[in-house]
Amino acid sequence: MTTFSDQILLVTGASGHLGRLAVEELLARGATRIVAGTRDPAKLADLAEKGVEVRQLDFDDKASLASGFDGVDRVLIISTDGVGRRTEQQTKAIAAAKSAGVKHMVYTSAPAARPNPDAGLNPEHFWTEVAIAQSGLDFTVLRNHMYAENNLMDAGHVIASGQLFGLIGDRGTAYVTRADAARTAAGALLQGEGKTIHDVTGPAAVTNQERAALYAELSGKPVSVIAITPPELKSGMLGAGLPEFVADLLVAFQNDAVIGYHGVVSDVVERFSGRKPQALAAFLADNRAALGL
Ligand SMILES: NC(=O)c1ccc[n+]([C@@H]2O[C@H](COP(=O)([O-])OP(=O)(O)OC[C@H]3O[C@@H](n4cnc5c(N)ncnc54)[C@H](OP(=O)(O)O)[C@@H]3O)[C@@H](O)[C@H]2O)c1
Numbered sequence: 001m002t003t004f005s006d007q008i009l010l011v012t013g014a015s016g017h018l019g020r021l022a023v024e025e026l027l028a029r030g031a032t033r034i035v036a037g038t039r040d041p042a043k044l045a046d047l048a049e050k051g052v053e054v055r056q057l058d059f060d061d062k063a064s065l066a067s068g069f070d071g072v073d074r075v076l077i078i079s080t081d082g083v084g085r086r087t088e089q090q091t092k093a094i095a096a097a098k099s100a101g102v103k104h105m106v107y108t109s110a111p112a113a114r115p116n117p118d119a120g121l122n123p124e125h126f127w128t129e130v131a132i133a134q135s136g137l138d139f140t141v142l143r144n145h146m147y148a149e150n151n152l153m154d155a156g157h158v159i160a161s162g163q164l165f166g167l168i169g170d171r172g173t174a175y176v177t178r179a180d181a182a183r184t185a186a187g188a189l190l191q192g193e194g195k196t197i198h199d200v201t202g203p204a205a206v207t208n209q210e211r212a213a214l215y216a217e218l219s220g221k222p223v224s225v226i227a228i229t230p231p232e233l234k235s236g237m238l239g240a241g242l243p244e245f246v247a248d249l250l251v252a253f254q255n256d257a258v259i260g261y262h263g264v265v266s267d268v269v270e271r272f273s274g275r276k277p278q279a280l281a282a283f284l285a286d287n288r289a290a291l292g293l
Pocket of ligand 1: 060108
């Protein structure tokens with residue numbers, strides 16, 4: 001596979017969890033001309049010491065967009081956390097990259113990106129993918145599946161209560177660790193060619209029943225799945241104090257697992273990172289403390 005490790009490679013959002021890991025992977029894989037774009041360059045002083053050029057790059061700031069992509073050959077655009085504003089932010093970044101002469105763009109999207117308004121965060125990813133395609137640049141779109149890390153947010157509560165609430169008809173989620181997603185993104189920046197879209201997944205789709213069994217095994221306590229409807233799930237989340245838009249998003253994620261969109265399994269992590277993705281069981285075992293065990 002061709003590698004572009006001698007070209008100027010930019011990672012946006014480089015002080016975020018995924019961005020920092022991607023830059024570290026580029027360094028580990030021998031890239032020599034890395035640019036790290038971030039809203040807050042001070043957070044990346046350690047990377048600057050390792051020879052990375054750190055640039056102010058904020059998709060909300062016209063001046064930084066105008067200069068942030070100067071001289072760059074290939075860019076990894078990490079989707080921002082500005083939910084509700086991302087299409088606008090990222091479309092501006094794509095236009096700026098194109099004006100600056102970038103040749104290849106990698107973007108971190110989501111599984112089954114589509115415009116349907118009831119599809120959670122998908123519309124913003126879909127419209128960003130459209131903007132990338134319309135730019136005429138070559139691209140590697142990485143549809144990152146659910147991070148394994150997302151489980152750490154409620155696993156402690158699930159284990160303590162012995163109950164895992166999930167939608168009836170769940171067909172599983174191919175959780176991918178953030179570290180595997182970052183290695184894959186760095187690999188795509190180094191090697192992606194042409195115009196392609198990929199699902200970035202863990203090694204297997206894990207159902208709610210299987211996840212409950214993993215928690216039970218790790219904790220030594222029984223954990224049952226309570227299968228419920230979308231309205232029941234939403235009202236339970238509202239009752240637990242979650243804001244309505246968060247409850248709607250979480251129901252939409254689970255609904256995609258019922259449809260089967262989250263159960264797709266690919267070999268993309270291995271193809272771009274050279275390593276097999278970590279299974280959820282191994283990830284949870286490595287993170288026992290975060291599960292309260
Ligand atoms: N697949 C999943 O399960 C899942 C879960 C959570 C998030 N995500 C998505 O994946 C992305 C990366 O995940 P993460 O774990 O690294 O999230 P994170 O640590 O919360 O990082 C947020 C990212 O957004 C960037 N950002 C925010 N505002 C920006 C702006 N105005 N201009 C440019 N960049 C901006 C940040 O860059 P700087 O701070 O360096 O400027 C940072 O890279 C998230 O932003 C989100 O879109 C996916």
